[in-house]
Amino acid sequence: MRRAQILAGFSIAAIALAFPAMSDAPKAPPLEPVHVPFVKTCQDTKITVYFSKQESVLSSYAARSLNTAGDQLAGCAVSDIQARVISADASDDSAATSLSEARAAVVLEALNARGIRARDVRTNFVPAAEATPTEALTFPMARRVDLTVKATTGYGL
Template sequence: MKRPIIALAGLSVAALMQMPAFAQVPPPPPTTPATIPVTKSCEDVSLSIYFPAYETMLSSYSMRAVNAASDQLAGCAVTEIKAEVTSEEAHTDEGLSHISEARATAVLNAFSARGIRAGDIETDVTPVTVTTTPAGQKATLARRVDVVLTAEPGYGL
């Protein structure tokens, strides 16, 4: 009776050794360290920051766009910032002309808080013609600040 049990135990061990977990051994790790070259390109960044109607505060989505642009420019020297404001409310009502300037200031302050500053900052808040659809409705996305950040490689790159 012991022989069949021993034979069964031997077959069980042999079957376990043929299972993929025991049969395939992963290759050893490489002996030489991997070198990954860091390629930093300081290309100009352009983005549009959109605002809700009659608002001058950045939304969370707008802050994520500012953060992503700031991360992309990390280690670069920003030489020029151009901000062009399109604001349908401010251009249709003279009493709301401060909205354009407040939106541009909010965007520039957000970049400044992330360490993106430039010696040359140009803000354009002149009236922009807002297009209308054939049905007479105002075009969407007419409340935005278009920003162009001109960058070049900084010191140490």
């Protein structure tokens, strides 16, 4: 009798281990390298940078996205940058303001480090209540900085 219970326990454990773990963690990136073709343009560019919950640190994916944008805009004359920040993951308005400011600052510093500087930088902090329903309903999408970089051909290009 005892042996049957132990055998049943092991079989239940084996079945439980056979199912994939259920979590909210994002899927792992693909194992194959992704080739992103280099395109030299001096056109207006839109960049979206997503953040983890309650953080204002760039992920490796965000850093690569900003590196690609920096490579595409190298040698271009950037006239202005508009940053639209949505931080719907904050607990209250003061936390949302400080989190949004930190996120905007880290993104603009990263652009500055890659040589993308503008004479005019405008930042718009969008409270979650004022965000459109498509922006605010999905919280992973409501933790982002949307950038619009206006660029023209610089001297010698």
